[in-house]
Amino acid sequence: MTAKGQNMARYKPGQSEAKWQAAWAKAEVFKARRDAAKPKYYVLEMFPYPSGRIHMGHVRNYTMGDVVARYKIAQGFSVLHPMGWDAFGMPAENAAMERGGHPKTWTYGNIADMKAQMQPLGLSIDWSREFATCDPEYYGQQQAMFLDMLAAGLVYRKAAVVNWDPVDMTVLANEQVIDGRGWRSNAPVERRELTQWFFKISDYSEELLAALDGLKDWPEKVRVMQANWIGQSRGLQFAFETVGAPEGFGQLEVYTTRPDTLMGASFAAISPDHPLARALEARDPAVAAFVAECRRGGTSAAEIETAEKRGLETGIRVRHPLDPAWELPVYIANFILMDYGTGAIFGCPAHDARDFEFATKYGLPINAVFVPEGAVDAPLPEAYVPLKSERVHYVRGFAGEAVQTGEAGVASAIAQCEERGIGRGVTNYRLRDWGISRQRYWGCPIPVVHCPACGVVPERKENLPVRLPDDVSFDVPGNPLDRHPTWRDCACPKCGGAARRESDTMDTFVDSSWYYARFTAPHAATPTDLAEADYWMNVDQYIGGIEHAILHLLYSRFFARAMHKTGHLPAKAIEPFNALFTQGMVTHEIYKRRQKVELTAYTGGGDMVEFTSRPEYFLPEEVERRDGGVYVKDTDEPVSVIPSAKMSKSKKNVVDPVNIIRAFGADTARWFILSDSPPERDVEWTASGAEAAYKFLNRVWLIAERVAESAPGDSAGDEALARAVHRAIADVTASIENFAFNKAIAKIYELTNTLSRATASRAAMTFALRTMAQLMSPMVPHLAEEIWAAMGGAGLVVTAPWPKADPALLEQDSVTLPIQINGKRRAEITVPKDMPTAEVEKLVLEDETVAKALAGQAPKKLIVVPGRIVNVVL
RNA sequence: GCCCAAGUGGCGAAAUGGUAGACGCAGGGGACUCAAAAUCCCCCGCCGCGAGGCGUGUCGGUUCGAGUCCGACCUUGGGCACCA
Numbered sequence: 001m002t003a004k005g006q007n008m009a010r011y012k013p014g015q016s017e018a019k020w021q022a023a024w025a026k027a028e029v030f031k032a033r034r035d036a037a038k039p040k041y042y043v044l045e046m047f048p049y050p051s052g053r054i055h056m057g058h059v060r061n062y063t064m065g066d067v068v069a070r071y072k073i074a075q076g077f078s079v080l081h082p083m084g085w086d087a088f089g090m091p092a093e094n095a096a097m098e099r100g101g102h103p104k105t106w107t108y109g110n111i112a113d114m115k116a117q118m119q120p121l122g123l124s125i126d127w128s129r130e131f132a133t134c135d136p137e138y139y140g141q142q143q144a145m146f147l148d149m150l151a152a153g154l155v156y157r158k159a160a161v162v163n164w165d166p167v168d169m170t171v172l173a174n175e176q177v178i179d180g181r182g183w184r185s186n187a188p189v190e191r192r193e194l195t196q197w198f199f200k201i202s203d204y205s206e207e208l209l210a211a212l213d214g215l216k217d218w219p220e221k222v223r224v225m226q227a228n229w230i231g232q233s234r235g236l237q238f239a240f241e242t243v244g245a246p247e248g249f250g251q252l253e254v255y256t257t258r259p260d261t262l263m264g265a266s267f268a269a270i271s272p273d274h275p276l277a278r279a280l281e282a283r284d285p286a287v288a289a290f291v292a293e294c295r296r297g298g299t300s301a302a303e304i305e306t307a308e309k310r311g312l313e314t315g316i317r318v319r320h321p322l323d324p325a326w327e328l329p330v331y332i333a334n335f336i337l338m339d340y341g342t343g344a345i346f347g348c349p350a351h352d353a354r355d356f357e358f359a360t361k362y363g364l365p366i367n368a369v370f371v372p373e374g375a376v377d378a379p380l381p382e383a384y385v386p387l388k389s390e391r392v393h394y395v396r397g398f399a400g401e402a403v404q405t406g407e408a409g410v411a412s413a414i415a416q417c418e419e420r421g422i423g424r425g426v427t428n429y430r431l432r433d434w435g436i437s438r439q440r441y442w443g444c445p446i447p448v449v450h451c452p453a454c455g456v457v458p459e460r461k462e463n464l465p466v467r468l469p470d471d472v473s474f475d476v477p478g479n480p481l482d483r484h485p486t487w488r489d490c491a492c493p494k495c496g497g498a499a500r501r502e503s504d505t506m507d508t509f510v511d512s513s514w515y516y517a518r519f520t521a522p523h524a525a526t527p528t529d530l531a532e533a534d535y536w537m538n539v540d541q542y543i544g545g546i547e548h549a550i551l552h553l554l555y556s557r558f559f560a561r562a563m564h565k566t567g568h569l570p571a572k573a574i575e576p577f578n579a580l581f582t583q584g585m586v587t588h589e590i591y592k593r594r595q596k597v598e599l600t601a602y603t604g605g606g607d608m609v610e611f612t613s614r615p616e617y618f619l620p621e622e623v624e625r626r627d628g629g630v631y632v633k634d635t636d637e638p639v640s641v642i643p644s645a646k647m648s649k650s651k652k653n654v655v656d657p658v659n660i661i662r663a664f665g666a667d668t669a670r671w672f673i674l675s676d677s678p679p680e681r682d683v684e685w686t687a688s689g690a691e692a693a694y695k696f697l698n699r700v701w702l703i704a705e706r707v708a709e710s711a712p713g714d715s716a717g718d719e720a721l722a723r724a725v726h727r728a729i730a731d732v733t734a735s736i737e738n739f740a741f742n743k744a745i746a747k748i749y750e751l752t753n754t755l756s757r758a759t760a761s762r763a764a765m766t767f768a769l770r771t772m773a774q775l776m777s778p779m780v781p782h783l784a785e786e787i788w789a790a791m792g793g794a795g796l797v798v799t800a801p802w803p804k805a806d807p808a809l810l811e812q813d814s815v816t817l818p819i820q821i822n823g824k825r826r827a828e829i830t831v832p833k834d835m836p837t838a839e840v841e842k843l844v845l846e847d848e849t850v851a852k853a854l855a856g857q858a859p860k861k862l863i864v865v866p867g868r869i870v871n872v873v874l
Numbered sequence: 875g876c877c878c879a880a881g882u883g884g885c886g887a888a889a890u891g892g893u894a895g896a897c898g899c900a901g902g903g904g905a906c907u908c909a910a911a912a913u914c915c916c917c918c919g920c921c922g923c924g925a926g927g928c929g930u931g932u933c934g935g936u937u938c939g940a941g942u943c944c945g946a947c948c949u950u951g952g953g954c955a956c957c958a
Contacts, residue, residue: 049958089958162956173956221878225953228877301954305875335875339955354875431955438956508958546952549878554955584880585951625900643885646951675898676886682951684886688899695912696898702913742887746897753897756914818893823939825893863938869892873938 011701013665017782021122029073029798030124032080034535041077042536043069044516046544046552047084050132051091052110054117055647056586056673056685057545059657062123063670063779064583064679064741065543069124070778071736074802080536082519083118083125085111085132088139088443089508090173096474103442104470107134117658121666122781124798129522133511138518139444140465141527142510146447147458148566154200157456160435161273163298164192168477171439177298184477191295196437197446197504201558205230205429208557217579219680222549229550231430233257236414237342238423240268240318243327246279252318252330255341255428259417260409261348263396264369266359268318268346269311269331273338280314280332287312287332294334309358310334321422322398333358339432349383356383369396373403434555436507439479441472443505451492451499460493466501479503512552513559516542516576517569527568537573546582553580581739584682586673588653590642591618591630617652620687644684655685667780668694674779675745696749697783700772703756704787707765717760723809724754725768730805732775741779748776766791771803819844820871821853829870837864844870 024030034040045065048058062083069081085107092103111132131138149155163172167185171194176183201208209230212223236259239251252268270277272294280287290312297303311331320326328346335354336345349359349366359366368377368384370392377395386392388406400412414425437446445466447459459466469487472480481487481503492499514527520536521529544552560576563569569576593616624633630641647654660669672693677683728751735744755768770791777784777797788797812833817840819827827849831840841862844850850872861873 046958051958086958091957171956174954175957177956219879225878229954231877299956302875305954307875435955440956507956509955512958545958546879547958548953550953551955552958644950678887681880681887686886686899689886692899699913743897746888749897816893820892820939823892823937828893861938863892865892868890869939871892871938 020782020785032126035078038078041072042080042539043541044539050085050110060673066123067778082129087132087134092442136465143447143464145527159193160196161191164190170477174300180297199434201434205431225549237426243317245316253342254344259413261369264348264350265346266364269333271336271338271343274343277332353383370394437504441480446502448502449499454494457494513555539577541579542577543581587644588685590645590651590653591623591639593639619652664694667783674741713761715761718764721758721760726805726809729803
């Protein structure tokens with residue numbers, strides 16, 4: 001190690017980062033190995049969709065995973081940290097439609113581009129395990145599991161509604177429906193029924209709900225969201241006797257979670273998709289017209305629930321179960337969902353906001369069943385919907401006490417009804433079965449065949465994968481598989497006769513519901529290799545966006561159970577993610593200028609010039625900050641600044657990681673993205689923050705350079721320095737364990753400040769810097785290697801054992817206690833750490849400020865919290 | 875419409891119910907320099923000359939003590955089953 005001065009003249013991230021990446025690759029430090037002698041650790045970031053460009057959100061996600069992976073490597077774990085591509089999906093087909101080309105070419109091209117953009121980040125990924133979900137090797141195994149699940153009774157077909165574009169004659173995704181119209185055709189969208197494939201996730205409703213309690217290392221909010229999504233409810237299911245209904249509809253089954261409000265019923269309502277509505281539709285043109293009207297618009301819940309509540313009186317009536325002489329009208333209503341309960345309800349307007357709106361509109365009676373405790377029965381200005389745990393006074397109750405909670409009222413009502421033979425108490429779930437059929441090309445083909453003789457027949461496993469044909473075109477809307485001249489034709493696996501392939505492909509959520517398991521044996525000839533899965537599962541730490549809190553994570557939890565049932569995962573893996581962390585977005589300011597646009601309007605009295613304004617956006621590099629304002633560089637026009645906006649191309653506030661890495665190096669990007677905000681919150685990317693990160697890394701580098709060239713020095717400050725180093729080890733370790741990377745970085749800043757001021761021996765400084773290199777290594781691995789090497793560290797810092805804090809050096813002898821008087825800080829005293837409370841009290845009362853405030857009186861109360869604070873209450 | 879979360883200086887933030895603002899950015903002052911860049915040092919919540927007062931989205935509550943706990947509200951963000 002001669003010529004240190006030359007080597008260390010300046011920190012050059014470009015050279016240094018490539019050098020260390022090569023060193024890690026050569027030593028194969030990130031290759032995941034089954035090692036019986038070591039504990040294993042599986043860290044996984046949600047794999048990306050290959051859009052073609054990485055963005056700062058990816059950098060943040062993968063850097064966090066990398067910190068965890070590298071920290072665990074240093075802790076002595078055998079680490080699995082893989083990466084792959086969620087490669088099926090609509091954008092590839094859209095690109096093919098817009099620009100021509102093939103989804104496959106586009107997707108694999110994007111994967112190559114994105115991988116090239118990711119590699120300079122220096123992530124600790126075992127790239128030998130990489131795969132894309134569009135690889136036939138992967139989706140073939142998915143098809144094999146589909147067949148096993150079909151055999152196990154976890155898959156079935158039924159009719160379900162889709163968004164139908166009547167002009168393009170195609171099915172639309174919810175995001176392709178804009179204001180009830182098709183995004184390309186602009187035609188009003190209709191709801192249409194198709195026979196589709198479903199996974200029986202509802203078989204697991206109860207279990208998926210109950211098991212949430214065991215997910216201790218998941219964010220509470222995600223568990224709450226999933227619990228609400230599963231939506232367990234206890235209620236009463238009973239049948240109304242109908243009057244004037246068609247043949248076969250003598251009874252109308254309804255489900256209610258509020259049977260205690262039965263006496264407030266003023267109507268019954270059924271979904272437009274209810275069998276009774278269909279029967280009426282066939283013979284009554286008015287019903288047919290209304291039902292057709294209800295089927296306009298998209299299928300999304302947000303759309304249905306925000307639509308105006310509308311109903312049509314059918315003329316049919318039902319008898320009230322508690323009083324057969326009392327008849328209620330039956331409506332068809334657009335806000336009743338066929339998927340939930342029985343698709344029919346009774347309406348109690350007094351205690352349901354939607355029913356209230358409906359009853360008001362159609363002039364139906366609104367009678368309170370209960371009133372607040374102490375209140376009297378009176379006309380209601382709006383629905384009265386207290387929490388079920390609240391005690392209320394039943395004025396039209398029929399079961400239980402007059403004053404009881406809603407919960408008790410419901411329970412008594414169910415018991416009472418069961419006793420009288422009116423229906424039965426049932427537990428219902430809002431969770432619906434998972435529809436996986438997609439009428440699209442770029443997805444995993446559903447491996448079944450439709451045979452005129454045998455019906456629906458599973459493809460034989462030896463014929464898998466059912467490959468997507470390459471010769472397809474996207475010049476006309478719709479699924480190219482459906483119109484492919486030869487692909488659809490095949491032999492029935494059962495009878496050998498002419499048959500047709502299923503042309504639906506699977507929801508891409510299926511692909512992402514088991515990729516974590518496939519990473520444990522990415523090239524196995526079966527979906528999983530049980531020995532590998534048994535060693536590596538579960539994922540110890542999963543990291544991704546909160547937007548996946550419900551669907552992806554719930555489907556994965558179901559799929560792991562289904563895989564276990566079909567023998568593809570061990571029992572311990574049915575909850576595949578031990579710990580979950582949801583990170584925030586990366587945001588950036590938007591620079592916007594209102595551009596005045598002249599409009600000439602003729603008003604009758606002469607031409608008038610009107611102005612309207614159209615926003616114009618500027619890229620970060622197009623503006624400059626000066627004199628407390630922000631201006632466009634070329635034109636000097638002032639722009640307004642919108643802070644913390646999600647990065648989006650149209651708003652021109654996207655920062656490209658590639659440019660940042662080119663300018664400052666990967667370590668700077670990694671350091672900044674971790675330093676500025678807590679990981680679960682959004683972080684705002686700022687140019688000045690990135691520059692500051694770069695400056696800081698250089699500063700550390702310069703300190704190392706200075707130490708390397710310094711004289712042996714005086715050891716007077718060695719102990720103080722050692723204390724600071726061990727304090728930092730303890731704090732940084734705790735912060736990383738708690739996913740508080742921003743705090744870990746703040747502690748490293750503090751240590752750096754101490755270090756740059758320290759007067760200690762070269763040996764002590766060298767130790768301090770070597771330790772700092774270790775502490776920084778998970779965040780800025782390249783610089784850490786550089787410093788580690790310069791300070792004479794053995795081998796690579798990435799594999800060096802994590803430092804341990806010496807408890808003896810963390811102890812403090814004395815402690816400063818703030819003294820509050822009536823809760824306001826007025827003074828402070830410094831006392832030995834272990835001073836008994838009685839002595840502290842004595843000292844406090846002798847304190848000048850306290851004595852003055854007391855003015856000879858004894859305090860009303862004296863609170864001493866040892867080691868923390870003193871409060872004197874006058 | 876329904877479910878979930880977040881709001882603290884000019885900005886990003888920190889704070890087992892116990893000194894609000896650690897650490898960083900921006901800003902101000904100084905050193906070095908012919909000068910600039912880079913680097914280093916100091917100051918920096920708001921009002922007030924000061925003593926002091928006020929401050930964690932808003933309003934109320936619990937407590938010796940509340941950013942933290944409870945209730946209501948406001949704003950912003952995520953999800954709502956075919957975006958991934």
